[in-house]
Every structure is written in structure tokens, then in C-alpha cells.
Amino acid sequence: MLSESRPLVPEWLVTPDDANALPDGVWPGSAARGDNGVLALGGVPATDLRDRFGTPLYVVDEPGVRHRARRVRAAFAAAAARHGTRARVYYAGKAFLCTEVVRWVTDEGLGVDVATGGELAVALAAGADPARLGMHGNNKSVAELTQAVDAGVASIVVDSAIEVERLAAIADRRDVVQPVLVRIVTGVHAETHDFLATAHEDQKFGFALADAPAIVARIRELPSVEFAGLHCHIGSQIFGTAGFEQSASRMVDLCAQLLEDGPVPTLNLGGGFGIAYTSVDDPTPIDALAEGIVAGVARECEVRGIPVPALAFEPGRAVVGRAGVTLYEVGTVKPVRVSDDLQRRYVAVDGGMSDNPRTALYAAHYSARIASRISDADPELARVVGKHCESGDIVVDAEYLPGDIAPGDLLAVPATGAYCFSLANTYNYVPRPPVVAVGGGQARIIVRGETIDDLLARDVGLAAPTTEDTP
Missing domain, CATH: 2.40.37.10 (Lyase, Ornithine Decarboxylase; Chain A, domain 1)
Incomplete structure (x- = not known):
């Protein structure tokens, strides 16, 4: 929105006292x-x-990326431990991927989330352990699914009923059992740009909450795929924890329902944590973000009388964004x-x-x-x-x-x-x-x-x- 008194200037933009100064929180720490x-x-x-x-x-x-990777991993691990569970952090490769960045984040203890065969190839070329990789994508081809199964990717996030059958056939031909997560659309409308919001109902990703039990039941029937848990992602460049906690509440509801017929080992709540692009942006500190989200999950599980599942998160921008100029x-x-x-x-x-x-x-x-x-x-x-x-x-x-x-x-x-x-x-x-x-x-x-x-x-x-x- 533009200011009425300054029609060309956004309301948030103030005239700086010094146009040479580097605002805190926007630049790399070494700047x-x-x-x-x-x-x-x-x-x-x-x-x-x-x-x-x-x-x-x-x-x-590079030291900025490594430092941030360590901080994110430590924040979620500590929050999970306080609430009696464990958390794994995957770097969302779509934010910025090359072999060196893969080596930096895996050196610091993160897994890597990839979304295409090309991103998978980069991660593997960098020497990433397939057991620490996850694969996304709403339209993964047969070739890409085959590539992931052959590589031994730890988990594949399935996005449609067609993909479940397609993946099961590939795994069956190779006589392996492929772990899968089911992507869920929680209906939480994140406060971000429309193209960055990925949990509203009318968009291409995932299964509606109401459809999830049937798709999980089908996965549990198939001998060549293993139901490894649920996945959701509410969007990108999000400040605060309210949207994440609301989404987690709906996911825990679904977990409780699915536990009646078998285990739900992992709940992956995605990423989307915002960073500062201007001096007025005020992103939530990662320790507060981790504690708020994990505590919200633990609280919802306690209300429903179920154990807190293992958790997973997929930050990308929050790891690499500020480090780039x-x-x-x-x-x-x-x-x-x-x-x-x-x-x-x-x-x-x-x-x-x-x-x-x-x-x-x-x-x-x-x-x-x-x-x-x-x-x-x-x-x-x-x-x-x-x-x-x-x-x-x-x-x-x-x-x-x-x-x-x-x-x-x-x-x-x-x-x-x-x-x-x-x-x-x-x-x-x-x-x-x-x-x-x-x-x-x-x-x-x-x-x-x-x-x-x-x-x-x-x-x-x-x-x-x-x-x-x-x-």
C-alpha cells in the first residue's frame, strides 16, 4: 500500500538517516x-x-549457510526433545541447489528435500546419502519415480492416487518396499502471496483431509509401499507460528483417526519460514518458531491422548536466503x-x-x-x-x-x-x-x-x- 502523503512510496519504507547503512537482519553476518x-x-x-x-x-x-543450517537443526531437535520426540530437518533444495550447497547442509546434519529428477541428480552427484533424502512433486514421472526408488530415497511424498499405483508398480518390479508420506491439504490459508500459499483447497498439491483415510488405507493394502506418515506445507515466507499450529491441529486430528488402523510414524510439517528482505520485516526467531510449532503438536496430541509422532521440517529460504547477495x-x-x-x-x-x-x-x-x-x-x-x-x-x-x-x-x-x-x-x-x-x-x-x-x-x-x- 502506498502512503497518502508520499504517493510513490510504500507505507513501510522510511527515509534512512544514512543511505549507506546496512540494516540488521537483512545482510549476511559477514557484510x-x-x-x-x-x-x-x-x-x-x-x-x-x-x-x-x-x-x-x-x-x-558459505559460513552463513552452514551456521544457519546448524541453528535450524539444533532448534528443532531441542524443541522435539523437550516434548518427548525427535525431529529431522531436510533442506528444501528448491530454494537454491548446487552440489556445494548440498555438501554444506549435509555436513551440518541436514537431509535434503528434492522435487524433481534433476534436483535428485544434483543431490546424488554431491554424495548425499539417499537415506537422508526426501522427494516431492505433484507430477513425478515414471522415470523420476524409478530414479528415486533405484537410488534408495528414504521417502517419497505421494500427491495423487495415480502416483500411489504408479509407484507401487515400480517398487514391486524391483522387489523393494518404498516408504511414502501422504501430502495433505489442511485448508489453512497462510498470510502470504497467493502463489506462495500451498494449503488452500483450490490448488494442485496433495489430498483433501476428507480423502486422506481412503488413500492411506490403499497404501496399507499394497505390499510394495509402506505408509511412513503424513506431510503438509502451508506456504512460504510466513512469519509467526499461528498458521503452522492451526495446520498441525488438523494434522494431529487426522493422525488420531489413522492410528485406529495402524501406526503413523512421522508428521512432516514442511517449511516456509520467512526471512527479512527489508528493514521492517520481523521474522520469528528460529528457536521461538521451533518451540511454538512443536509445542502446538504436543498439546494437540495430549488432548487426543496419542503419542507425539516423530517430526520433520523442510526449511529452505530460512537456511540460505540471508546468506545471498x-x-x-x-x-x-x-x-x-x-x-x-x-x-x-x-x-x-x-x-x-x-x-x-x-x-x-x-x-x-x-x-x-x-x-x-x-x-x-x-x-x-x-x-x-x-x-x-x-x-x-x-x-x-x-x-x-x-x-x-x-x-x-x-x-x-x-x-x-x-x-x-x-x-x-x-x-x-x-x-x-x-x-x-x-x-x-x-x-x-x-x-x-x-x-x-x-x-x-x-x-x-x-x-x-x-x-x-x-x-
Whole structure:
């Protein structure tokens, strides 16, 4: 919502006292300005990163990811122990997946949740133990299910009656018993963007609560699949515990009903825990989040006189989101007069909706700061836009940046560790950026950036080189 007194400015956006300051909770813990005013990430100056790797550039603070993975795992383990059960945490790979990130999170004790055959292949290539993998997906192909069964994936989350029969046939042909979780739509409407809410009734995932007993009964009849528990997920970028507790109450009700005919070993409550993208965002601390959710489950179980099942959770953004920063170079700056007395400064950078489509998809808000210097200029309202042929190609919809921002300045956008690399595309034939890991003053590429030659190599309309053309 826009302010009545400042028609171009969202109500939450305040004019900063210092447009160079880095708001707490939004940037990686290692982010700091050096004596020369240059932003450093993981001890590496942003200008050095630009000079070595170019821009746009995804930068991921490896110690930050590892630290957050440890904290999340410890928080849920401790909360579960206080309430007489145990909890397993899976990193939701869809947030950001590459072999190095898989190694980081598994080193810190997390399993990995994958949603396609491609994500499964990445996890396996990184050396992840299949016994610590879970697989999602509302339309897993026969090939993907076969891949998962052959790999020995610990659990497959089934999403339709067709998939149950399909998976049972595959497991039967291989003479194995495949554990499965049943995804449930709890009807809890999370307070988030419509496209991020996944527990309302009219959407593609899972089984309605009323249909769950029949599908579980069918799984229990089939000798080649094993009912390992229930799964739900209410959405993404959610603050507070109320929605999770309400969903847990409905899931515990279902558990109590299903226990009449057999065990319900695991209750997986998904992820979706929010992070701060701007200075006004106030995500729930992970320890409070874990205790609130687990205590809610335990309370509901006590009311119904049933044991607390083993629990599982699937955070992704909460592990990797804050650790990421994207660096851009400013190409053009121009004032745009919106009306006779209103003006906004448009700052165009060398990336855009190809490396971060979240603003266009979800009306997501981001922060931004000049990374290559300190400025004494007064802050002015700006919109950071990309280089693509779309008016909706916006990276940061509204931000106060120094009024002297100019071509050649390096701009940093924080909290881009989740769903930016994952959603990246090559619109307008803009190659996807590289990913660089930083930490301890060192930087290294963990995902190579694309080149125009990479994009052209896929175009079969190009003439194949002749012998004379080949050196």
C-alpha cells in the first residue's frame, strides 16, 4: 500500500538517516564496509568480486549457510526433545541447489528435500546419502519415480492416487518396499502471496483431509509401499507460528483417526519460514518458531491422548536466503517525472528479471545499497530496474539510494540466496550469472556463469562447423 502523503512510496519504507547503512537482519553476518567504504562479503571486497568474476554476480556466504543450517537443526531437535520426540530437518533444495550447497547442509546434519529428477541428480552427484533424502512433486514421472526408488530415497511424498499405483508398480518390479508420506491439504490459508500459499483447497498439491483415510488405507493394502506418515506445507515466507499450529491441529486430528488402523510414524510439517528482505520485516526467531510449532503438536496430541509422532521440517529460504547477495553494475540513471510534482529516479542495472524474477512474480520487496563507495549525498527515492524488454523488469521496486548514484557504481541487493538462482532464466538471451562462495577472505566459483556461446550451442539451427572451420 502506498502512503497518502508520499504517493510513490510504500507505507513501510522510511527515509534512512544514512543511505549507506546496512540494516540488521537483512545482510549476511559477514557484510561490512571497509575503511574505504567498499562493502565486503565474507571478508572479500565487492569491488574485488566484480573485477574477478564480473556482474551480475550471485555471492553466497558459505559460513552463513552452514551456521544457519546448524541453528535450524539444533532448534528443532531441542524443541522435539523437550516434548518427548525427535525431529529431522531436510533442506528444501528448491530454494537454491548446487552440489556445494548440498555438501554444506549435509555436513551440518541436514537431509535434503528434492522435487524433481534433476534436483535428485544434483543431490546424488554431491554424495548425499539417499537415506537422508526426501522427494516431492505433484507430477513425478515414471522415470523420476524409478530414479528415486533405484537410488534408495528414504521417502517419497505421494500427491495423487495415480502416483500411489504408479509407484507401487515400480517398487514391486524391483522387489523393494518404498516408504511414502501422504501430502495433505489442511485448508489453512497462510498470510502470504497467493502463489506462495500451498494449503488452500483450490490448488494442485496433495489430498483433501476428507480423502486422506481412503488413500492411506490403499497404501496399507499394497505390499510394495509402506505408509511412513503424513506431510503438509502451508506456504512460504510466513512469519509467526499461528498458521503452522492451526495446520498441525488438523494434522494431529487426522493422525488420531489413522492410528485406529495402524501406526503413523512421522508428521512432516514442511517449511516456509520467512526471512527479512527489508528493514521492517520481523521474522520469528528460529528457536521461538521451533518451540511454538512443536509445542502446538504436543498439546494437540495430549488432548487426543496419542503419542507425539516423530517430526520433520523442510526449511529452505530460512537456511540460505540471508546468506545471498547479488551484485550489479549501474548502467544508466534517469529521473522519471510521474506527475507535475512527483519524480522517481530509475536506476538500471546489468541484470534484472533474468536473475531475480521474484519481484515480477510475487511483488517481492528488496533492499539495495551502493557497494563500491560511501556517499554523502542525500537519499532519493529510486526504483532499481533491469535491462530486459519488460516494463515489469523491476529488481527493487522502491528504495532510498544516494542522490549521486551514477553509471559504474556497484549495487548490492541482499537476501537473494533463495529462489533467485533457482528461478533464473535467459530471457532476451541474457546468460545466467555465476555463483561465488565467500568466507574467510576467500572467494571461489561454485557454479559457472553462462556465456552467449553456451546459449548458442543449444540452437540446432546453426550450421555445424566444417572440417575447414575446425582448428
